Amino acid sequence: MDRVDAHAILPGAKPRMMSVDPTTVLGAALDALVEPVLVTDAQGRLTFANATAARVLGAARDVGHPVSDLLERLPARTPDGGRLTPALHPIRRALAQGEALIGAELTLELEGRPAIFLVNTVPLRDAEGRLTGSVSVFHDVTGARQLEREATEHAAELRTLVDLINEGIFIIGADGALLFTNGRGRSLLGDMPAGEQPADRIKRLRICEVDGTPLPAERLPSYRALRGETVSAMTVLIAVADGTTRRTEVSAHPLRRDGAIYATVVTWHDVTEQTRALADLEAARAAAEEANQLKDDFIAALSHELRTPLQPILGWTEVLRRHGKLDDITTRALEVVHRNIRQQVRLVDDLLDLSHILHGKLMLRPETFDLREQVRAAVEVVEEAATLKGVRLGATLPDEPVPMWGDAARVQQVVSNLLTNALKFTPAGGRVGVRLESRETRAVIEVNDSGEGIAESDLPIIFEPFRQGRQSTRRGGLGIGLDLVRRLTELHGGTVTVASAGLGARFRVELPRSRPEAAASAPPAGARPRLESHAVLVIEDNADTRDVLKLMLEVEGATVETAADGEDGLRAAVRMRPDIVLCDIGLPDIDGFEVARRVRARGELAGVRLIALTGYGRAEDMREALTAGFEAHLTKPVNLEQLMALLVSAPR
Incomplete structure (x- = not known):
């Protein structure tokens, strides 16, 4: 780098330490700065450039030449992007105006990249105040401006985010x-x-x-x-x-x-809308609960009204079947009536337990039975409908009994549902058939028809609840019949499948069979318990039901008294001290729950067995009965075997 006399660099400067070369000291001091430094004389000639200016601005070659050469070689732009003419450059302005310019911002293109500088330019004067030149320091703020720009952009992004x-x-x-x-x-x-x-x-x-x-x-x-x-x-x-x-x-x-x-x-x-929505939801929930409770109450009342008249019908058929002298026609008629009463009871149970059906909570009542009888009964259920529609109905059954252990009524329901479904989709002139095969470990029931068949796309969903085939839209139904078939079959440990190729469909149910010894161990039909020496009080407001219960119990050897309401029943209980009280719940004066509570409150009746016999069959009805003091809860209509099994177990 070219060196000049210190007085030439800073005209008017006086050496302060005569023992040290002022040129060396001043040059070393300026070279030590990390910022470019340029010095001019009063005529604008570049008289000095420190080492940083030489490296960053390439100013070494311009020393001794007009500073305008350097300025033209390094064109500057203003902060707004405009071109800065040499005449407006801080160095030229300081020389022209004789005033310091501090913090002038300009951008230079250095090695193809923009560099931002804050330029401080101070005029130099001699002892008499005459302008002798200028000194300019270039402070590189490129990094700082980048950080400021990034901070501004980041702040804008944050504001946008916060606004969202x-x-x-x-x-x-x-x-x-x-x-x-x-x-x-x-x-x-x-x-x-x-x-x-x-x-x-x-x-x-x-x-x-x-x-x-x-x-x-x-x-x-x-x-x-x-x-x-x-x-x-x-x-x-x-x-x-x-x-x-x-x-x-x-x-x-x-x-x-x-x-x-x-x-x-x-x-x-x-949270205004959220609170309003929650309030609306709570109101809707309360309304739904109220509607659901009303529905449950209605179903319970309907169940009671349907069950109550069934009790005397079932009771009289039981009495006639077991103790009457009947001809063949009357015997068959009673069997049909008895069987259909049981089916009607099942329908009422399904109505009452609809939520259990939908949630897969069906309960079975197992017994030993001949599967042929359930298939025959199912055929009888649909015979009239098949005749009216003009559909041929056939059944193929084994000659020998097919003993099973399971819920006979539910198995009959499986076959009935399959036959009803087949009949629904079979036109007049068609045929519906059921075939029962007895195998070593299982029984196979096949129901087939010559109807319109099932679309291939419907086969995977045919057993799902409320999912009917496309053809079903014009056939009616709730879409739960085949779902019940599947659930009931699976509860018995069996399987059900369907096949359809073009016209017609074939449903196949396979059920595990009970072992022969299990069937043989069932008690004979005539071996029923007796009620000799048992005193029984029947409290029932329905005269038909009261009379048939009295007769059923007396035939079995019991001494029976009856009462038509709760108060009469309580007086009779105190008078006769019965072993067993059969009490209805829906009595005209006080209900059966109150009767039970009063009986339990009397010490002289402490040993009496209380059994509720009612048309109300909900779980909550059963719980309330037990809470009131009843030891058992029977739902009307009850058959003689059920009643005897419970009554004979009552302690004397």
Whole structure:
């Protein structure tokens, strides 16, 4: 680098240390700077460039030449991107005006990249004040400007993000002044009046407790946070810009700097619609529960009304079948009546237990039976419908009994549902058949028809609840018949499958058989328990039911008295001290629950067995009966075998 006399570099300078070469000291000092330094004389000739200027600006070759050469070689741009002419360059202006120019920002292209400098230029004068030149220092702020730009962009991104948040966000200073609000906050508060004081803002917003009581300033979340408290989800009512009052959850957190609270950040979460929706949901839930309860009550009442008349019918058929002298026609007629009463009872049970059916909670009542009888019974159920429709109905059954252990009525229901389904899709002139095969370990029931068949796409869903084939839309039905077939079959440990190729369909049910010895061990039909020397009181308001129960029990050897209402029943119980009381629940004066409670309250009746016999068969009815003091709960109509099995176990 070219060196010049120190007096030439800084005209008017006087050496302060005569023992040291001033040129060496000054040059070394300027070269030690990390910022470019340029020195000119009064005529604008570049007289010095330090080492950094030589390296960064390439100014070494311009020393001794007009500084304008360097300026033209390194064109500068202003902060707004405009080109800076040499005449307006800080160096030229300082020389022309004789005044210092501090912090002039310009951008230079260095090695193909923009570099931003803050230029400080100071004019040099001699002892008499005459302008002798200038010195310029270039402070590189490229990195700082990049950081500022990134910070600005980041702040803009954060603001955009904060504006997208569906909560009002506010920053409130220690003096209560609103320092910041996001977009949601602005939509809630509206335009803020210029110079609005905190007290005026609080008054305008009418912040209240959820009961409408105005919230004191000292309890406001923002004020509490400015005192160092953190507030989470405090529910208040706020009057917003559109004139409505909104239910809002407000949170506030203090902001600290150097340990001192300088502001608080407050968030408002509008929960008005959410609260309204929850209230509507709760109202809908309550309405649904009420409707469901009304439905349950209706079904219970309907069940009671349907069951009650079935009891005398079933009772008389039981008496006639077991103790009457009947011809073949009458015997067969009674069997048909008895069988169909049982089927009707099952239908009532299904109605009452609909939720159990839909949730897979069906319960079986197993017994030993001949499967042929259930198939025959199922055929009889649909015979009339098949005849009326003109469909041929056939059954192929083994000659020998097919003993099974299971719920006979439910198995009959499986076959009946399959036959009903087949009949539904078979046109006049078609045929429906059922075939029973007895194998070593299982029984196979096949129901086939010559109907329109099942679409291949419907086969995978045919056993799902409420899922009917496409053809079913014009056939009616609830879509639960085949679902019940599947559930009942699986409860018996069996399987059901379907096949359809074009016209017609074939349903195949396979059920595990009971072992022969299990069937042989069943008690003979005539081996029924007797009730000799048992005193039984029947409390029943339905005369037909009362009479048939009395006859059924007397035939079995019991001494029976009856009463038509609860009060008469209580008086009879005190008088006769019965072993067993059969009591209806729906009595005309006091209900059966009250009868049970009063019986249990009397010491002289402590040993009496109380059995409820009622048309109400819900689980809650059974629980209430047991709570009241009944030891058992029988649902009408009850057959003689059920009744005897329970009564004979009663202690004398």
